[in-house]
Amino acid sequence: MPPEPARKRIAVWRKLKGMGAVYMQGGVCLLPKSDDHLRRLKVLENEIAEMDGEAVLMTTAGLDAREEDKIVRRFNADRDEEYKELISKCDAYEREIAEETRVKHFTYAELEENEQEYAKFKTWFAKIEKNDFYTAPLAKDAREWLARCEGILDAYAQNVFAAQEENAVTVPPAAS
Incomplete structure (x- = not known):
């Protein structure tokens, strides 16, 4: 990719990171081979060409199990960083x-805000x-935290509903 404008390089970087690619050295990145990745990389290859850049797509194989394991650890480390942030x-x-x-702040507005936040986590x-x-090793922990947040939200919702029922104004029946 040409060095300028930088926004084009950044756009390509974001797309690759969004696909889960790990960067090696000198603009080389890796992704597991899949039909989805191949399709998306071909589209990106065309976009890069339109930006006066060059992309080379190739299939590789590790020289041995130790090299393959090194790559898997890189992928897992990247995902674990993302899981850590979520946790x-x-x-x-x-x-x-x-x-x-x-503080017994049980309002529908607060409940809605908490529901939206939980939806973002999901x-x-x-x-x-x-x-x-x-x-990645932290996948299980992140999944457990997500389930925990769901339980916390459910408990909070029950408190909101109970508090709102207590605060409801009851209108006495009209006299006949």
């Missing part, structure tokens, strides 16, 4: 809802999992 956000979510519960997890080609 950190889940932990903060748990602490935030614990504080909302402690989407985020799905994106990471899609690129987790070799089942």
Whole structure:
């Protein structure tokens, strides 16, 4: 890729990272071979050519099991970094809802906000999992945290519903 404008190089980098590629050296990146990857890489190859760049797509094989294992560890390390970030956000979510519960802030608006945040976690997890080609070590922990957040949200929702019922104004029946 030509060095300028940098935004084009960054756009290519983002697309490759979004596919789960690991970068080696000198602009070389790797992805497991799949029909989806091949299709997306062919499209990207054309985009790069339109940017006056050059892309070479090839199939490779590790020289031995040790080399293959090194590559798998690189993929897993990248996914684990993503899982760590998600777990950190889940932990903060748990602490935030614990504080909302402690101060008895049980409103529908807060519940909606917490539901939206949980939905983001689910989407985020799905994106990471899609690129987790070799089942990174933190995948199980992240899945457990996601389930934990769902349970926390359910408990908070029950508190909101109970609080709203207590605060509901009851209208006495009209006299006949």
